[in-house]
Amino acid sequence: KFGDGTTIVVLGASGDLAKKKTFPALFGLYRNGLLPKNVEIIGYARSKMTQEEYHERISHYFKTPDDQSKEQAKKFLENTCYVQGPYDGAEGYQRLNEKIEEFEKKKPEPHYRLFYLALPPSVFLEAANGLKKYVYPGEGKARIIIEKPFGHDLASSRELQDGLAPLWKESEIFRIDHYLGKEMVKNLNILRFGNQFLSAVWDKNTISNVQISFKEPFGTEGRGGYFNDIGIIRDVIQNHLLQVLSILAMERPVTFGAEDIRDEKVKVLRCVDILNIDDVILGQYGPSEDGKKPGYTDDDGVPDDSRAVTFAALHLQIHNDRWEGVPFILRAGKALDEGKVEIRVQFRDVTKGVVDHLPRNELVIRIQPSESIYMKMNSKLPGLTAKNIVTDLDLTYNRRYSDVRIPEAYESLILDCLKGDHTNFVRNDELDISWKIFTDLLHKIDEDKSIVPEKYAYGSRGPERLKQWLRDRGYVRNGTE
Ligand code: BG6
Numbered sequence: 001k002f003g004d005g006t007t008i009v010v011l012g013a014s015g016d017l018a019k020k021k022t023f024p025a026l027f028g029l030y031r032n033g034l035l036p037k038n039v040e041i042i043g044y045a046r047s048k049m050t051q052e053e054y055h056e057r058i059s060h061y062f063k064t065p066d067d068q069s070k071e072q073a074k075k076f077l078e079n080t081c082y083v084q085g086p087y088d089g090a091e092g093y094q095r096l097n098e099k100i101e102e103f104e105k106k107k108p109e110p111h112y113r114l115f116y117l118a119l120p121p122s123v124f125l126e127a128a129n130g131l132k133k134y135v136y137p138g139e140g141k142a143r144i145i146i147e148k149p150f151g152h153d154l155a156s157s158r159e160l161q162d163g164l165a166p167l168w169k170e171s172e173i174f175r176i177d178h179y180l181g182k183e184m185v186k187n188l189n190i191l192r193f194g195n196q197f198l199s200a201v202w203d204k205n206t207i208s209n210v211q212i213s214f215k216e217p218f219g220t221e222g223r224g225g226y227f228n229d230i231g232i233i234r235d236v237i238q239n240h241l242l243q244v245l246s247i248l249a250m251e252r253p254v255t256f257g258a259e260d261i262r263d264e265k266v267k268v269l270r271c272v273d274i275l276n277i278d279d280v281i282l283g284q285y286g287p288s289e290d291g292k293k294p295g296y297t298d299d300d301g302v303p304d305d306s307r308a309v310t311f312a313a314l315h316l317q318i319h320n321d322r323w324e325g326v327p328f329i330l331r332a333g334k335a336l337d338e339g340k341v342e343i344r345v346q347f348r349d350v351t352k353g354v355v356d357h358l359p360r361n362e363l364v365i366r367i368q369p370s371e372s373i374y375m376k377m378n379s380k381l382p383g384l385t386a387k388n389i390v391t392d393l394d395l396t397y398n399r400r401y402s403d404v405r406i407p408e409a410y411e412s413l414i415l416d417c418l419k420g421d422h423t424n425f426v427r428n429d430e431l432d433i434s435w436k437i438f439t440d441l442l443h444k445i446d447e448d449k450s451i452v453p454e455k456y457a458y459g460s461r462g463p464e465r466l467k468q469w470l471r472d473r474g475y476v477r478n479g480t481e
Pocket of ligand 1: 178235341
């Protein structure tokens with residue numbers, strides 16, 4: 001465990017990710033007394049900034065609801081300073097090293113260094129190299145956190161891994177997929193393997209289909225140019241949603257240790273069919289029906305004839321004894337009617353005869369907003385009636401655990417990294433297999449100009465064809481979605 005005497009260096013400290021996620025998470029941990037004592041935090045980036053400008057920038061998204069937290073924010077900032085320098089060459093890293101040593105001299109050994117790379121892919125390897133060469137404190141004393149994009153297809157991802165592997169050991173690398181830090185995603189293992197009533201029915205005999213959906217109520221809003229080369233599949237499906245799928249579908253791990261869990265995730269992903277264009281629906285949002293919200297191509301930097309995909313639904317098939325024939329649907333979209341991420345496990349029909357047309361059971365695990373788990377079930381309407389209704393067993397977190405603070409995903413992951421726990425980070429072979437599943441499809445979409453995503457209105461439920469497409473895959477809407 002990295003304890004007292006730890007320095008955390010955030011590279012890319014002037015960027016958006018650092019401002020919106022990394023520093024607020026570090027502050028969240030600090031506020032709750034979860035960072036090592038006397039930790040030093042150093043921001044490193046190319047931009048010229050005074051210490052004051054730096055503090056101003058990184059504290060923009062801090063949550064400080066009361067005077068006490070404002071005071072804590074001040075204290076936190078006293079422990080963080082800025083070092084300006086380039087990502088190539090030696091000079092910047094040497095200065096960074098001197099700065100760290102300055103702090104370390106004041107603290108008893110052992111000294112640890114955690115490097116957080118909140119960097120664009122173009123400078124990523126340079127930085128990993130510079131850090132290793134000039135700022136590396138020796139084995140067992142350094143960890144490096146890296147963030148997506150881990151390439152844009154299988155070949156580029158491998159290139160990145162091949163560049164990184166001679167520099168940093170797999171045990172030192174922590175690849176963030178922030179969905180693995182979300183409370184409900186962290187709950188999946190215990191839910192699945194800690195409840196006999198679920199684990200006993202968790203297969204093709206009882207489950208009809210599984211949907212993992214990601215819906216955002218806003219468009220790319222200014223990020224359209226960047227998004228144009230990426231699209232929703234690379235942005236959230238190949239990583240976040242596939243990670244959720246792998247935990248939902250994997251076999252019982254030998255233990256809940258990091259390697260046992262990651263072994264099972266890789267195994268199940270190896271049973272997933274490589275995707276092709278017949279397995280998907282693609283969409284791109286146009287203006288809202290009332291014309292008030294712009295379409296995707298109205299965004300700055302987006303060409304009028306852009307074929308970028310802002311909505312996708314994909315049908316994945318897992319060929320193993322447990323799941324053969326059960327559709328796993330991953331779907332994600334921007335500019336939809338609501339913001340919601342959830343898992344919906346739909347069970348098979350009950351045997352007909354006793355009561356006709358009973359709606360199917362569904363287990364819904366809401367990842368956000370308002371974390372909850374509910375089981376849709378049939379029950380007799382109470383009172384002097386024989387009617388049946390659909391009701392639910394409902395575990396909504398903000399009612400049941402109203403006094404528990406649910407941490408931000410990034411807080412949880414940074415803490416795991418300080419502890420040296422790899423469970424919720426992506427291993428290199430996991431990354432490889434996840435790109436394998438998607439690469440052919442992504443290349444086809446990128447290259448084949450005859451593939452044009454279907455338009456849907458900003459604020460709608462997505463492309464028209466979706467409903468029928470889901471029905472064709474066995475999903476029965478029971479009026480409660
Ligand atoms: C990021 C994507 O990885 O995840 C964004 O790049 C997306 O486009 C975001 O908005 C969603 O994360 P969250 O935590 O807000 O659900």
